[in-house]
Amino acid sequence: MTLVSQRDAHLATQTHSPADALLRHAVDLSHHNTMALACSADTVITLHDEAQIDALMVDKTAAIKERPLLILSGGSNVLLPAKLDAVVLQPMMRGINVVAQTDSYIDIEVMAGENWHDLVTYTVHQGWYGLENLALIPGLTGAAPVQNIGAYGVQLEDHLLYVRAYHLPTQTWQQLSAAQCQFGYRDSIFKRTPNTWLISRVAFRLHLHEAQVKVNYGDVQTVAQRYADAQGYQHLTPAHVMQAIIDIRQQKLPDPKQLPNCGSFFQNPIIPQAQFTALQTTYPDIVGYPMPDAMIKVAAGWLIDQAGLKGGGIAPIMTHQQQALVLTNHQPYQATQNDVATAQHHIAQVVYEKFAIRLSREPVWINADGSIGYDEHAA
Numbered sequence: 001m002t003l004v005s006q007r008d009a010h011l012a013t014q015t016h017s018p019a020d021a022l023l024r025h026a027v028d029l030s031h032h033n034t035m036a037l038a039c040s041a042d043t044v045i046t047l048h049d050e051a052q053i054d055a056l057m058v059d060k061t062a063a064i065k066e067r068p069l070l071i072l073s074g075g076s077n078v079l080l081p082a083k084l085d086a087v088v089l090q091p092m093m094r095g096i097n098v099v100a101q102t103d104s105y106i107d108i109e110v111m112a113g114e115n116w117h118d119l120v121t122y123t124v125h126q127g128w129y130g131l132e133n134l135a136l137i138p139g140l141t142g143a144a145p146v147q148n149i150g151a152y153g154v155q156l157e158d159h160l161l162y163v164r165a166y167h168l169p170t171q172t173w174q175q176l177s178a179a180q181c182q183f184g185y186r187d188s189i190f191k192r193t194p195n196t197w198l199i200s201r202v203a204f205r206l207h208l209h210e211a212q213v214k215v216n217y218g219d220v221q222t223v224a225q226r227y228a229d230a231q232g233y234q235h236l237t238p239a240h241v242m243q244a245i246i247d248i249r250q251q252k253l254p255d256p257k258q259l260p261n262c263g264s265f266f267q268n269p270i271i272p273q274a275q276f277t278a279l280q281t282t283y284p285d286i287v288g289y290p291m292p293d294a295m296i297k298v299a300a301g302w303l304i305d306q307a308g309l310k311g312g313g314i315a316p317i318m319t320h321q322q323q324a325l326v327l328t329n330h331q332p333y334q335a336t337q338n339d340v341a342t343a344q345h346h347i348a349q350v351v352y353e354k355f356a357i358r359l360s361r362e363p364v365w366i367n368a369d370g371s372i373g374y375d376e377h378a379a
């Protein structure tokens with residue numbers, strides 16, 4: 001990880017020639033997606049700096065001419081097809097730059113290829129606070145704005161200043177403010193218009209003083225307090241919160257390296273308050289969180305669990321024994337996207353029959369031509 005104190009200084013030290021963009025053919029991506037789905041890609045191009053993006057798009061080398069593109073980072077939120085014909089672009093640019101600093105905050109620009117969790121730990125250890133609740137989310141920084149990653153009461157948008165991205169249709173670089181990113185719950189302009197923007201840098205504003213930590217979610221307060229007590233602190237620091245969240249996540253979520261998965265598979269459905277109240281009469285324990293406009297966000301894991309599907313599914317894709325929201329692959333590097341679709345439809349159907357609530361998938365479904373998604377409610 002590099003750190004320099006002046007904007008763009010890293011470009012002077014890290015510039016690669018366009019030819020350095022690594023182009024490979026017939027690449028096995030089975031080990032490059034945390035769900036460990038079998039996938040072979042026709043062409044993969046690894047990008048090490050922004051100049052290579054300009055060169056590729058303007059000159060259009062023979063390898064990518066007239067061919068659809070797919071942007072792939074850490075592969076922790078995608079369901080890849082067995083055969084991928086699109087040209088895969090992997091933004092692996094590295095670097096962290098300080099772009100502004102006052103007595104109370106610091107602004108940093110982070111290149112897309114920086115590992116997200118490493119960034120979180122690095123900032124907390126530097127005394128730059130705000131990202132600590134987002135520790136241990138897999139993937140790279142460039143992908144983080146795509147679904148506005150969120151965990152334990154914090155979303156990326158809470159600390160994001162702007163995104164610098166290459167707009168593929170117009171072949172121009174653009175800087176999008178947080179408002180222009182149109183963030184929503186697990187949503188953004190980048191998610192709604194896939195393969196249109198190639199995110200190259202993400203800028204954050206972080207606190208320099210131990211701002212109020214966010215601990216009002218699950219067990220975070222209790223576990224963080226244990227760390228604070230052990231170290232003789234009278235108050236909770238962001239480092240205590242980060243350590244608590246790492247602990248909680250390690251206990252709750254299966255490690256994709258040991259049991260392939262892509263995190264929460266279903267989004268928490270948002271239903272009208274009236275429907276929630278009606279369900280409460282039959283299911284008094286139903287778990288929901290109030291949202292604006294008289295809506296309730298229902299815990300999808302609870303629905304799946306109550307539908308009797310904890311540890312269930314259709315082999316080799318099964319829900320996790322401890323965390324029903326996570327689908328796991330029990331045949332790594334052999335199971336395919338179709339196996340996932342079969343299990344997803346089964347689970348969604350059983351939940352719908354019991355609660356009349358439709359579950360939507362969170363990870364991104366990739367078609368062979370690099371296009372995104374299919375009608376998940378059709379089956």
Ligand SMILES: Cc1cc2nc3c(=O)[nH]c(=O)nc-3n(C[C@H](O)[C@H](O)[C@H](O)COP(=O)(O)OP(=O)(O)OC[C@H]3O[C@@H](n4cnc5c(N)ncnc54)[C@H](O)[C@@H]3O)c2cc1C
Pocket residue numbers: 034070071072073074075076077078091112137138139140141142143144146147148149150151190194195197198199200253254255256261262263264364
């Ligand atoms: C165990 C586990 C736990 C998880 N926990 C959470 C969680 O708590 N909260 C949460 O929000 N998510 C969570 N996730 C989901 C996932 O980690 C995040 O969505 C992460 O940001 C994806 O990063 P990635 O680099 O793996 O992206 P990929 O999976 O490679 O890509 C995801 C999408 O982003 C696009 N994309 C990737 N990079 C770029 C770029 N540079 N420019 C433009 N588009 C791009 C891709 O085309 C694709 O559509 C979890 C996943 C796992 C496996």
